[in-house]
Amino acid sequence: MSKIIVLGASGMLGTAICEQLKNHNLQAHTSASLDILCSQKLHEAVATFKPDYIINCAAYTAVDSAESNKERAYAINATAVEKLAQIANQFGATLIHFSTDYVFDGNATTPYRVNYPTAPINVYGASKLAGEEAIRRTGSAHYIFRVSWLFAPHGKNFFRWVAETDMEELNIVDSQTGSPTSALDVAAFIKHLIKNDPAVYGTYHFTNTGSCTWFAFAKAINDKLSLNKKINPVASFKTAAARPTYSLMDCSETEKTFDYKIPSIEDGLEHVIKSYKS
Numbered sequence: 001m002s003k004i005i006v007l008g009a010s011g012m013l014g015t016a017i018c019e020q021l022k023n024h025n026l027q028a029h030t031s032a033s034l035d036i037l038c039s040q041k042l043h044e045a046v047a048t049f050k051p052d053y054i055i056n057c058a059a060y061t062a063v064d065s066a067e068s069n070k071e072r073a074y075a076i077n078a079t080a081v082e083k084l085a086q087i088a089n090q091f092g093a094t095l096i097h098f099s100t101d102y103v104f105d106g107n108a109t110t111p112y113r114v115n116y117p118t119a120p121i122n123v124y125g126a127s128k129l130a131g132e133e134a135i136r137r138t139g140s141a142h143y144i145f146r147v148s149w150l151f152a153p154h155g156k157n158f159f160r161w162v163a164e165t166d167m168e169e170l171n172i173v174d175s176q177t178g179s180p181t182s183a184l185d186v187a188a189f190i191k192h193l194i195k196n197d198p199a200v201y202g203t204y205h206f207t208n209t210g211s212c213t214w215f216a217f218a219k220a221i222n223d224k225l226s227l228n229k230k231i232n233p234v235a236s237f238k239t240a241a242a243r244p245t246y247s248l249m250d251c252s253e254t255e256k257t258f259d260y261k262i263p264s265i266e267d268g269l270e271h272v273i274k275s276y277k278s
């Protein structure tokens, strides 16, 4: 059975991945037990446990705050990630890391393929891209999965906000198109990958298939949970960080390489609702 270290284990994706991998030999670290900014502790943890895989779910994810906290965003999303990849390489562990649709500029009109030129339009996206590039530079055995618009029955996310807000009328942006992606589905895929690792390392896209706007997604949540809220489309809100208008990513290479059928957005929502209600 594989030995696995998970970093950022209490985050939205980290929680889902730890749940999926709970029957593995797992060492799960929160930021309190292992701060990825502390390379000495990272080194010690990997040297002692000698994992087959290091799954990095730790990240600076506050997209708007990143605009004014650029140094910290880069420290966590790029510098620490580079060190982590070097350590993984030194001890022969495969690094599984997550990136974002925000590495693209949002001006495309067809789904972004993995090798499409990146051009982030906010600090968060730029810091995540720097993390990707740092991993690739180290030459370590790695998988980078660009995911988008994550939601889950736990953690802070759009699904839970719509489901739990007291507001009866919600104004939701209708000008951004993307693929809301269930963190549970990402976690199920990671379990599949670890069980059937083809060792075809590189950068891949993983999102639930299909597309919608935040407004359409809010309406779907509202309908499925019978919330009876009034959902209004709005063009945009003023936010500190710009958001890409279009961020669909082509996942066909992922499905082919890993022989895996990625669930649709509708199925992803069903999975999250089922778990949310249980």
Ligand SMILES: NC(=O)c1ccc[n+]([C@@H]2O[C@H](COP(=O)([O-])OP(=O)(O)OC[C@H]3O[C@@H](n4cnc5c(N)ncnc54)[C@H](OP(=O)(O)O)[C@@H]3O)[C@@H](O)[C@H]2O)c1
Binding pocket: 007, 008, 009, 010, 011, 012, 013, 014, 030, 031, 032, 034, 035, 036, 037, 056, 057, 058, 059, 060, 061, 076, 098, 099, 100, 101, 128, 147, 148, 149, 150, 151, 155, 156
């Ligand atoms: N959420 C999305 O919509 C989305 C979209 C695209 C890509 N992604 C990517 O997917 C991955 C998972 O995101 P998520 O939504 O699960 O994020 P999240 O819920 O914000 O979790 C991030 C985790 O990182 C931990 N962390 C932050 N700084 C750390 C540090 N210095 N040392 C160790 N841990 C640290 C946090 O711990 P504390 O809370 O204790 O600080 C938190 O548990 C990230 O790489 C993110 O960039 C997310």
